[in-house]
Amino acid sequence: MRSYEAHVMEPGNGRYPGRVTFPVVGMVGGGQLARMTHEAGIPLGIRFRLLSDTPQDSAAQVVNDVVVGDYRDLDTLRAFARGCDVLTFDHEHVPTEHLRALQAEGVTVRPGPDALMHAQDKGLMRARLAAIGVPCPRNRIVADPADVAAFAAEGAAEGTDGFPVVLKTVRGGYDGKGVWVVRDVTEAAEPFKAGVPVLAEEKVDFARELAANVVRSPHGQAVAYPVVESVQVDGVCDTVIAPAPGLSGELSAAAQRLALTIAKDLGVVGHLAVELFETRDGRILVNELAMRPHNSGHWTQDGAVTSQFANHLRAVLDLPLGDPRPRARWTVMCNVLGGDFPDMYFAYLHCMARDPGLKIHMYGKDVKPGRKVGHVNTWGDDLADVRERARHAADYLRGTIQE
Numbered sequence: 284m285r286s287y288e289a290h291v292m293e294p295g296n297g298r299y300p301g302r303v304t305f306p307v308v309g310m311v312g313g314g315q316l317a318r319m320t321h322e323a324g325i326p327l328g329i330r331f332r333l334l335s336d337t338p339q340d341s342a343a344q345v346v347n348d349v350v351v352g353d354y355r356d357l358d359t360l361r362a363f364a365r366g367c368d369v370l371t372f373d374h375e376h377v378p379t380e381h382l383r384a385l386q387a388e389g390v391t392v393r394p395g396p397d398a399l400m401h402a403q404d405k406g407l408m409r410a411r412l413a414a415i416g417v418p419c420p421r422n423r424i425v426a427d428p429a430d431v432a433a434f435a436a437e438g439a440a441e442g443t444d445g446f447p448v449v450l451k452t453v454r455g456g457y458d459g460k461g462v463w464v465v466r467d468v469t470e471a472a473e474p475f476k477a478g479v480p481v482l483a484e485e486k487v488d489f490a491r492e493l494a495a496n497v498v499r500s501p502h503g504q505a506v507a508y509p510v511v512e513s514v515q516v517d518g519v520c521d522t523v524i525a526p527a528p529g530l531s532g533e534l535s536a537a538a539q540r541l542a543l544t545i546a547k548d549l550g551v552v553g554h555l556a557v558e559l560f561e562t563r564d565g566r567i568l569v570n571e572l573a574m575r576p577h578n579s580g581h582w583t584q585d586g587a588v589t590s591q592f593a594n595h596l597r598a599v600l601d602l603p604l605g606d607p608r609p610r611a612r613w614t615v616m617c618n619v620l621g622g623d624f625p626d627m628y629f630a631y632l633h634c635m636a637r638d639p640g641l642k643i644h645m646y647g648k649d650v651k652p653g654r655k656v657g658h659v660n661t662w663g664d665d666l667a668d669v670r671e672r673a674r675h676a677a678d679y680l681r682g683t684i685q686e
Contacts, residue, residue, distance in 0.1 A: 305327075305329060305330055306330065306368040306369065306600055307330040307331070307366060307367045307368050308324065308329055308330070308331055308332070308367065308368065308369055308371060308599065308600065309332045309333075309334065309363060309364060309366070309367030309368075309369065309370045309371070310332070310333055310334070310342070310371055310372065310373055311354050311360070311363075311370060311371070311373065311374075311377055312334070312335070312336075312342075312354065312372055312376075313333055313334070313336060313337070313341060313342040313343045313349075313373065314340065314373045314374065315646040315648075315655070316373045316374075316575060316576045317335075317342035317373040318341045318342040318344075318345055318346075318647070319576065319581075319584070319644070320371075320576060320592045320596060321333070321342060321345060321346050322345075323590055323592035323595075323596055324593075324596050327596070329596060329600070331346055331347075331348065332346075332348045332349075332350070332363070332366055332367055333346040333349045333350065334350050334352055334354055334359070335349055335350070335351055335352075336354075337351060341646045342373070344647045350362075350363050354376070354377050355376075355377075355378060357381045357384060360377070360381055361385065364385055364390045367390075369391045369392075369599050369600060370385070370391065370392045370393070371393055371394075371553060371575075371595070372394075372399070372574075372575050373575065374575065375399060375403050375574060375575065377399075379399070379400045379403065382395070382396035383396050393501070393552040393599040394550075394553050394574045395552065397549075398549045398550045398551045398574060401549050401572060401574075402572045402573055402574045403454060404453055404454055405452075405453050405454070405571075406424050406453045406482050408572055409482065411548075411549065412569055415544070415545075417541065418566065418567065418568050418569065419568055420484045420487050420560070420568055420570070421438060421484065421485040422483060422484040422485070423482075423483060424481070424482055424483075425481055425482070425483040428468050428469075428471035428472050428475065429468070430483075431448055431450065431468060431471040431483055432468040432471070434448060434483045435448050438485055446466050446467055447464050447486045448464075448465055448471070448483050448484070448485065448486060449463070449465075449483070449485070449486050450462070450463045450464075450465055450471065450474045450481055450482070450483055450484075451463075451474075451481065451482045451484065452474065452477065452479050452480075452481060452482075453479060453480040453481065453482055454479065460518075462518060464486060487560045487562065487570075488562070488563060489561060489562055489563070489568075490561050491512055491514075491527075491561050492513045492514070492515060492559065492560060492561070492570070493511065493512055493513065493530070493559040493560075493561050493567065494510070494556055494558050494559065494577070494579035494580075495507065495538040495539055495541065495542035495557045495559060496508040496511070496554065496555070496577060496579060496580045496583075496591060497543050497554075497555050497557075498553065498554050498555070498591070498594040498595060498597075498598050498604055498607070499543075499546040499551050499552060499553070499555065499598060500552065500598045500601055500602075500603075500604060501601045502601060503547070504603065504604050505543050505546060505547070505604070506594065506604045506605075507542060507543055507607060508525075508587060509527075509535070509608075509609055510526060510527050510530060510535045510538045510539060511523050511524060511525045511526060511527050511579055511582065512524045512527035512528065512530075513558070513579050517653075519618070519620070519655070520578045520618055522615065522617050522618075522670070522673070522674070523578070523579050523615070523616040523617075524614075524615050524670065525583075525609060525613070525615070525616075526609070526613075528666060530561075534561070534565065537567065538557075541557065541559075541567065541569070542555060542557040545557060545569075545572070551574055552598055552599060553574060553598045554574070554575060554576050554577065554580070554594065554595040554598070555572065556572070556575075556577030556579055556580060557569060557571075557572060558570040558571040558572070558573070575595070576591045578658075581616045581658050582614045582615070582616040582660055583607075584642070584644065584660060585610075585662065586609055586611060586616075586660060586662050587607055587608065587609055587614075588605065588606035588607065588609075588610060589606050589607060610662065611662035611664070612662075612663070612664045613663060613664070613670075614660060614661070614662040614669070615660070615661050615662070615666075615672075615673040616659070616660050617658060617659050617673040617674055617676070618655050618657075618677065619655070619656055619680045619681060620652075620653055620654065620655060621650040621651045621652050621654040621656050621681070622652060622682045622683060623682055624650075624680075624681060624683075627645070627650065627656070627657070627680050630682075631643065633679055634659075634676045634680065637675070638661070638672050638675075640663075640672075641659060641660075641661055641673075641676050642661070643657065643676070644657055644658050657680070659673050659680070660673070661676070
């Protein structure tokens, strides 16, 4: 990574200060995470470059320096990287071999491919977490429906549940896509039709889902945000409550330590979200990893001293990390999902008049049923009130309520 030199202009009398050339962060992927990361870099003067699939993508609408191209093409990545000091990501889908090639050519990639592959490949992630002693659901790669039945039988023999079993494509799934809950061997055929490896996991009888968000820099500094509760509806994050209500200090600290350990062991640089199950007997199990800003951290835009987006930028640039502490006792984030009410801007009149403290974050996306098009944040001292305010705004923007 090049040094951030001050290039001095000499306007004649030499009394004017030099002009500092700020670093260029290149983000691969043009979704809402890139859009909000760009926003966090504006106060810092960070120059932002975007590799986007289309000019209409969420971040491409607001970033000045946009390259439209295919992130799966190595030459496209090479050309994009020439104008950047560091590459980072809106998603985890860039081929690992391309990132290794870029690194070999001197490109700074953060997180690097050795870390990122554990968020790209669920089978690899499970094997690595098991090797370092991280608690996970019982799992293994399965070859066909008969192998799924054998996996279920193994669980029953060990005294845990057999069927239902959770099946996941090893690569590419998110927001419930690429995930199946199968109740018997006859339902297990669908995941194998794509011809890609399939991971089988026990279906955990959990009390709730949690998320531990941490950020780590290249020189090893790390910060941990409060552990949050994540409420999922049909496999999509609906509500995040920060901090997780009723979570013991002991379990909260254990979740933060676990996330920091994973970040260090995998060599993560940037933001890491560790999605967790809290079991009914008071344990935590790791469900998924994401090495980028994450939906469970959107509350930090308004509810933390330093947002996940600002700290991700600080980390990839190897700047000192910011304070992750919350600004209020409670912060609630609700996703705004597309519905049958496309004119969300008109709904601002009601939402803003009803709750002047509400923060609305929209992504510039066309409204489609079930699609994440924005989120709202609320905060305060009364959790029931904070949660109701966020829920009301999200539902009104979606059009599911009219008053």
